[in-house]
Amino acid sequence: MRERFRQLWIRHKVITITVVVLAGCGVVLGAVGLSRRSPTVPTYQVKRDEFLDSSQFHGEVKALKSMTISAPAEAGDLQIVKLVADGAAVKSGEVVVEFDKTKTEQDLAQYGSALKSADASIEQARAQAQLTEEEDKTAVLKAGYDVEAAKLEASKQEIVSKIEGEKARLSLADAEQRLSEADTKQKSDRNLNQATIESTEQARNKAKYDVERAEHALAQMSVRAPSAGTISILQHWTGSGRAPYRAGDRAWPGAAIAELPDASTLRISARVDETERGRLALKLPCTVQLNAIPDRQFTGHIESISEIASLDFSGVFPPARNFTLEIILDQTDSRFKPGITGEVTVIVDRVPDAISIPAQALFQKSGHTVAYVWEGSQFEEREVQVGRRNPDKVMIAQGLDAGEQVALKEPAGKE
Numbered sequence: 001m002r003e004r005f006r007q008l009w010i011r012h013k014v015i016t017i018t019v020v021v022l023a024g025c026g027v028v029l030g031a032v033g034l035s036r037r038s039p040t041v042p043t044y045q046v047k048r049d050e051f052l053d054s055s056q057f058h059g060e061v062k063a064l065k066s067m068t069i070s071a072p073a074e075a076g077d078l079q080i081v082k083l084v085a086d087g088a089a090v091k092s093g094e095v096v097v098e099f100d101k102t103k104t105e106q107d108l109a110q111y112g113s114a115l116k117s118a119d120a121s122i123e124q125a126r127a128q129a130q131l132t133e134e135e136d137k138t139a140v141l142k143a144g145y146d147v148e149a150a151k152l153e154a155s156k157q158e159i160v161s162k163i164e165g166e167k168a169r170l171s172l173a174d175a176e177q178r179l180s181e182a183d184t185k186q187k188s189d190r191n192l193n194q195a196t197i198e199s200t201e202q203a204r205n206k207a208k209y210d211v212e213r214a215e216h217a218l219a220q221m222s223v224r225a226p227s228a229g230t231i232s233i234l235q236h237w238t239g240s241g242r243a244p245y246r247a248g249d250r251a252w253p254g255a256a257i258a259e260l261p262d263a264s265t266l267r268i269s270a271r272v273d274e275t276e277r278g279r280l281a282l283k284l285p286c287t288v289q290l291n292a293i294p295d296r297q298f299t300g301h302i303e304s305i306s307e308i309a310s311l312d313f314s315g316v317f318p319p320a321r322n323f324t325l326e327i328i329l330d331q332t333d334s335r336f337k338p339g340i341t342g343e344v345t346v347i348v349d350r351v352p353d354a355i356s357i358p359a360q361a362l363f364q365k366s367g368h369t370v371a372y373v374w375e376g377s378q379f380e381e382r383e384v385q386v387g388r389r390n391p392d393k394v395m396i397a398q399g400l401d402a403g404e405q406v407a408l409k410e411p412a413g414k415e
Contacts, residue, residue, distance in 0.1 A: 039374050042408040044361055046400050051354035052347055054390040055279060057325065059270040059288065059344040061336065063261030067227065069096050072220035073254040074213050076103060083247050083257070086233040087337060090225040090260075097257050099221045104214060111210035118204035125200050129193030136186035143179035229260045232338045261338050267303065268327040270344050271312050277323045279348050280305055286327050290342035293335050300329035302346065351388065355396045361406045362386070362394055371400060372407035379411045 071078050082098040090096060225231070233244045234256050245257050268288055272280065280302060288298040302325060309321040327344060362384070363370050369386060372379040384399030400406065 039379070039405065039407065039411075041411050043374060043405040044358055044408055046355060046357055046396075046402055046404045046406060048353050048355055048402045051351040051356045051388065051393065051395045052390055053349040053351060053388045053395075054345050054347050055272075055276050056391040057270040057272055057276075057344045057346070058341065059268040059325075059327065060341045061290070061338050062267055062269045063259070063263075063338050064265035064267060066232075066259045066261035066265075066338065068256045069223055069225070069231075069258040069260065071097075071099065071223075071251045071253060071255045071257060072217045075099070075217040075220070075253050076107070078251045078253065078255075080245060080247050080249050080251065080257070083233070083245060084231050086231065086244060087335075088231050090228065090231055092225055092227045094225050095222050096225050096231060097223045099223075099251075101218060101221045104218045104221060108211065108214035108218060111207060111214050115204065115207035115211050118200060118207045121200040122197065122204055125193070125196045129190075129197060132189045132193055133186075136182065136189050140179065140182040140186055143182040147176050147179050223257075225260060227260065230263070230337060232259045232261060234258055235339070259338060263332075263336075266329075266336060266338070268300070268329065268342075268344060270325040270327065271322045272305075272325050273320070273322045274309065277305065280325070280346060285347045287345045287347075288327065288329065288342055289345075290336075290340055292340040292342075293333060296331075296333065298329045298331050298333075300327050302326070303328040345391070349388075351395060354387070355400055355402060356393045357396060357400065357406055358408060359389070359392060359394050361408050363410055371396075372411055373400070374405040374407070379407055 079100040080097060081100050082095070084090060084094075084096050233246075235242045235244050236249070236251070236255070238249075245251070251257060268286075282302050282305065284302045286300050286302065288300060290296075290298070304324075304326040306324040309323055311319045312322050313319045325344075325346075357371065361371055363372070365381070368383050370381050371384050373382050374380075382399055385397040387395040387397035389395070
């Protein structure tokens with residue numbers, strides 16, 4: 001009996017020890033598993049690499065030299081009936097845009113009729129002036145004759161009665177008055193006729209000018225390319241915003257419809273504010289990604305930076321004052337034309353062997369810049385110091401080491 005009790009006790013002791021050992025192993029394995037738990041948010045492994053200190057701007061292709069193809073400046077309401085395609089290659093003298101000629105042809109017919117009427121009025125006025133002049137000359141001659149006859153009668157007063165002599169003197173006075181009136185009328189009619197002729201001539205000159213202007217406008221209804229090149233259709237305001245001109249659109253007199261740029265003068269133009277301008281210098285290298293040419297990235301350098309700020313009307317209102325940046329590219333492309341836009345990245349400096357992380361791996365907390373570093377089984381909040389920035393990455397001056405993992409999203413419970 002005692003032996004059996006001893007065996008039971010030994011068995012119980014073994015079981016107890018086994019349970020304790022197994023429990024201990026479980027704790028150890030759990031701790032090991034916990035220490036190897038993966039982060040619950042995306043992370044980035046910190047590494048040393050060359051850091052590109054850069055600035056990014058929105059740019060647009062512009063030609064320093066180009067010829068503008070415009071609507072006639074002396075026409076009225078204009079409607080495009082034919083327009084070459086945007087980007088089309090044209091030869092010198094080839095028709096680029098044609099406008100509806102109906103209204104101009106009607107105006108020309110009306111002005112031509114007015115010119116003919118003015119010519120007829122001038123001839124009529126001259127004929128009437130000549131007729132009046134002849135009548136006035138006749139009246140003056142007759143009045144002069146009457147004066148001479150009256151003088152002859154008045155000279156007989158010595159041999160006629162006193163009464164007859166007085167009558168002769170009165171007749172002479174009447175004749176001289178009629179002569180004076182005839183002279184005055186002749187001068188007045190001459191001036192009036194001259195004024196009438198001048199007035200009709202002025203009306204004719206205006207009608208002639210209108211005809212010449214309409215003929216000139218009609219000749220301009222077909223606008224031709226001044227030289228060979230690639231056409232760039234310009235944009236205008238429509239009811240739904242800005243859009244390129246097309247057949248059927250209306251244009252105001254003198255409106256710029258298209259451009260024929262000099263391909264050798266194409267540049268990328270960008271606007272930069274005062275803080276960024278101080279970081280830039282001539283000849284700094286750039287990369288350009290154009291929206292219309294997504295399959296190719298261009299390289300180039302800064303060719304010029306404006307010294308004086310100017311108003312930028314392409315942004316918000318009121319317009320800001322900033323500087324113009326001109327960039328020349330190292331490559332060319334047949335798809336390269338004025339008006340297309342893209343992103344310009346200017347490489348300000350290169351920092352070798354720098355620690356950098358994505359910009360989204362930094363967070364602001366209680367007025368400090370922090371990163372969340374994975375330490376074994378959890379994220380540790382760590383304050384860092386930023387050295388430089390570019391549009392995508394941040395160079396860390398202090399707070400992180402190569403090989404560490406940082407959260408790309410704020411971990412739960414850290415907000």
